[in-house]
Amino acid sequence: MALSVKAPTELRLPVPGDGPRAAVRGSDSVRRMDAPGWGMVDDGVVARLRAIVGAEHVKVDDGAVAAFARDATPLYAARPDVVVLPGSTEEVAAVMRLATSERLPVVPRGAGSNLSAATLADAGGIVVVLTRLDRIVEVDGDELLAVVQTGVTTSALASAAAARGLLYVPDPGSKTVSTVGGNVATCAGGLRGLKYGVTRNYVLGLEAVLATGEVVRTGGRLWKDVAGYDLTRLLTGSEGTLAVITEVTVALVPMPPATGTGVAYFASLADAGRAVARIIADGVVPATLEFLDRKCINAVEDFAGLGLDRDAGALLLFGDDGASDLVEQNLSRMARSCEKEGATGVTMAREVAESEALLAARRCALPALARLAPVTVLEDVGVPRPRIAEMVDRIDAIAARHGVTVATFGHAGDGNLHPTAVLDPADEDAAARTKAVIGDIFDAAIELGGTITGEHGVGAAKLPWLPARLGAEQMALLSRIKTAFDPAGVLNPGKTGSVFEPGDDGEVGR
Amino acid sequence: MTGDDEAAAPASGPLLDPAAFARVPGQVDTGDHGAHARGIFDVELLDRCISCGFCLPVCPTYALDKDEQSSPRGRITLMRALESGRLEPDDPVLQHEASYCLGCRACETVCPAGVEYGPMLEQWRDHQWRAGHGPRLARWLRWAVERRAMLRLSGLVRRFARTRGPVSDASPHVMLGCAERALFPSVSRAAVSLVPGADAPAEQGCCGALHAHNGDSAGGRAMAERLGQDLPGTIVTTSGGCAAHVAEHLGRDRVAEISDYLTRTGWAPAGRLMTTGADGKPRPVRVSLQDSCHLRNGLGVSGQPRELLERIAEYVEAPSAASCCGAAGSYSMLRPRDSKRVLAPKLDEIEQLGVDYVVAVNPGCLLQLKQGLLARRSRVKAVHLVELLIRAA
Known part of the structure; x- marks a missing residue:
């Protein structure tokens, strides 16, 4: 359906009544929410939370809640009324029972490294921080799986697996800080999408607490299991709107014995795009296939001085892993595919150190761009693989039209692009223009048969554009699913699944 | 909102x-x-x-x-x-x-x-x-290190380094530090022995890092600038924290932390340090390093002390060598409980490495490690880098 929600000017809160909550200071030094429908975080609630998790794990001071006002999303912040750090699944369940009975918003939070304002407490209420649940329960080399509590960092899980010669595949850019629970909640991606898939492909089972306090265990230790709806997959990517994930069982794979990397330069992104198609048509499904546009190449070169070709229109990083002879063979084939499509230069790295040097070009993309200006808006869209070059052209045209600097890098293998806007503070209405750019980029992605988010999630930041991607029927279905899991609507309100209503001007709000 | x-x-x-x-x-x-x-x-x-x-x-x-x-x-x-x-x-x-x-x-x-x-x-x-x-204690500490006469007089009791032989403004100048010259005078004595032709005038104050980190950055800057006048030319220091502070205000090229200085000038030991193993046979001394946070994170000096230690002993890298030991300048005095919480897992790690010495490149870290290991009656000893180097010179 032809929905166009460019300027979300008329949005409704997912609660009865209009407008934002009124946050006022109560005489009891606890801020209250006077929005109709929501309960109040008063002294009684705080006392009950303290009884559940212990007084030292409940925070209500101004400064303490201020620190939890934001995640990694630029320009979004909202202070919760109270922050709790539970130490067990039972404590999470007790907090949820209290929240549902008192009708208090609950925002589950891991490390707060998401880029879609998914942990924004925009209705106030309780932020439930899960970082204390950080135990690696087991790594089983025979069953090829690991069981971890939700607050274990992605890197800690990967290290524990590596110590047993195993690989935990999903590797989001934030893996040193992000939690496994957060990765599951956002279905985090990474650099290995094409060959290996993303987080959802590695989640076997979950322990989760429903809004009403019941603890459910979905899936388990089985690769094949079709008993009932696939709730594991439903909860994966649900962004804390359906349940609070407390434990995760993940699949591991044997560590590939060898990896190899190469770099190819092209005169234009269109050439690089054709090379990507050629690589796959020639029968290789590479573990790594990343690209940088010209602006990224120059920003990286300014920042790190790696000796990249500044005149190139695009840089393609390709790589594979597996048995060493096969890796060697696939690298040569990919290099030939690039040359056939007019690569202006190809560099191969067969040693680990050389590979690392090439990968550095991709890893520095964000730091290099972040140094250009105080505010960096890292976006995330997806298009079908053959349309990457077309999409980048459109992004450049949109950015030029609005006078905003946007550089693009991303995962060429799976069509996931990261247009990154850098905002100059001297520029008066830079934020407004950047927002317009983002809206236009989403429209363009949808037009090309793509999506408004490949791996970062919807959160509060992209919810206004979700109807354009899904259509009214799916939006309504999401709301009904949400209601089935969370009848009081307390879990992460204002995000995916929250009740939406058509706005006054006929546009679909939420 | x-x-x-x-x-x-x-x-x-x-x-x-x-x-x-x-x-x-x-x-x-x-x-x-x-x-x-x-x-x-x-x-x-x-x-x-x-x-x-x-x-x-x-x-x-x-x-x-x-x-x-x-x-x-x-x-x-x-x-x-x-x-x-x-x-x-x-x-x-x-x-x-x-x-x-x-x-x-x-x-x-x-x-x-x-x-x-x-x-x-x-x-x-x-x-x-x-x-x-x-904190009142921070104010008192700032007051104390400003007393230049007291710092100078501490030399009578603690015998910190003196200049030997003829020197000029072009000589490398060894910084004595405020706490270090009183607490660990042997450190500056070793430094002067390791740096040929070094000048170590007693008339030099505190670098002001303590001020800068304790709520008086203007005072810290002024003291660094005064030190720059007291010690013309290259300032050689045995304190990573001071090195970073002085470099920030006088420029990176005016300051050489001792390991940086010795690696650049090609210092070579006379031999390797040996000890007697449990089996009664001689074996190389085993050492580990605790980085100075400001030296590593502020000045980017981390390879140099390791390089020197590898020349004189068997070097073992501690997994958490790069993370803070909890001394953090005056932190160990201002927040002793938290300081010990940070230190405890590090001491567990050091004791499991099977080393004879853990080496510090900053007086605060040295004191912190010495006290922590002493309280545990550990067999591992904490020493400053130059105290080991001088034994191999």
Whole structure:
């Protein structure tokens, strides 16, 4: 359906009544929410939370809640009324029972490294921080799986697996800080999408607490299991709107014995795009296939001085892993595919150190761009693989039209692009223009048969554009699913699944 | 943000128009990003944080508590709330976090946006610990190290290094330090022996790092500049923390931390240090290193002390060598309990390495490790780098 929600000017809160909550200071030094429908975080609630998790794990001071006002999303912040750090699944369940009975918003939070304002407490209420649940329960080399509590960092899980010669595949850019629970909640991606898939492909089972306090265990230790709806997959990517994930069982794979990397330069992104198609048509499904546009190449070169070709229109990083002879063979084939499509230069790295040097070009993309200006808006869209070059052209045209600097890098293998806007503070209405750019980029992605988010999630930041991607029927279905899991609507309100209503001007709000 | 909050917050600067990002009219909150009201911080530094959170896993206090509030990103959020006026200047959480932070600057090494946390922490403490607000002990320490006559006289009792032989302004000048010359006089004596033709005049004050890290960055700068006059030419120091502070104010080329100096000038030992093993046979001495945070994170000097140790002994890298030991300048005195919480897992690790010595390149770390190991009656000894080098010279 032809929905166009460019300027979300008329949005409704997912609660009865209009407008934002009124946050006022109560005489009891606890801020209250006077929005109709929501309960109040008063002294009684705080006392009950303290009884559940212990007084030292409940925070209500101004400064303490201020620190939890934001995640990694630029320009979004909202202070919760109270922050709790539970130490067990039972404590999470007790907090949820209290929240549902008192009708208090609950925002589950891991490390707060998401880029879609998914942990924004925009209705106030309780932020439930899960970082204390950080135990690696087991790594089983025979069953090829690991069981971890939700607050274990992605890197800690990967290290524990590596110590047993195993690989935990999903590797989001934030893996040193992000939690496994957060990765599951956002279905985090990474650099290995094409060959290996993303987080959802590695989640076997979950322990989760429903809004009403019941603890459910979905899936388990089985690769094949079709008993009932696939709730594991439903909860994966649900962004804390359906349940609070407390434990995760993940699949591991044997560590590939060898990896190899190469770099190819092209005169234009269109050439690089054709090379990507050629690589796959020639029968290789590479573990790594990343690209940088010209602006990224120059920003990286300014920042790190790696000796990249500044005149190139695009840089393609390709790589594979597996048995060493096969890796060697696939690298040569990919290099030939690039040359056939007019690569202006190809560099191969067969040693680990050389590979690392090439990968550095991709890893520095964000730091290099972040140094250009105080505010960096890292976006995330997806298009079908053959349309990457077309999409980048459109992004450049949109950015030029609005006078905003946007550089693009991303995962060429799976069509996931990261247009990154850098905002100059001297520029008066830079934020407004950047927002317009983002809206236009989403429209363009949808037009090309793509999506408004490949791996970062919807959160509060992209919810206004979700109807354009899904259509009214799916939006309504999401709301009904949400209601089935969370009848009081307390879990992460204002995000995916929250009740939406058509706005006054006929546009679909939420 | 409601009307109430807006009324409470002073007008913010025109960096960005937050309304442009409003999803609901009137509901606007950028987390004080770009709000410049009180003039406490250098706002260009404050704006640079993109809040990605990459700093969380390397922060020693976040590792202890797993609490955003006690992470570098959380603290920058707090600094922004202070700058914008959203939090009261004497908010108890601000007070707590300004002093709970070790100031180790490990966060800077992993920051993709190049945030300079060190200077921001100094500005934060300048405000938080302004006249009459800071810890009394910090004020006393600042007073003590300003007493140049007392520092000079401590040489009578503690016998720190003296200049030997003829010297000139062109000679490398060995810095004696304030605490170090009284606590560990053998360190400066070893340094002067290792640096040929070194001048170590007794008439030199404290470098001012203690001031800068304890709420008086202006005083810290003035003392560094005075030291630059006392010690012309290259200043050789055995203290990583002082090296970083002096380099910040006098320029990187004026300062050479001792391991940096010795590797650059090609120092070579006479032989390797040996000891007797449990089987009665001689074996090489086994050593490990504790990095100085400001030397490593502020000046980027980390390979040099390792290189020197590998030349004289069997070197074993401790997995957490690069993370703070909890000394953190005067932190071990101002927050002794937290300092010990940071130190404890490190001592467990050091004891499991099977080394004879753990080597420090900063007097604060040396004292911290010595006291911690002594309290455990550990067999491992803490020494300064130059105390081992001089034995192999």
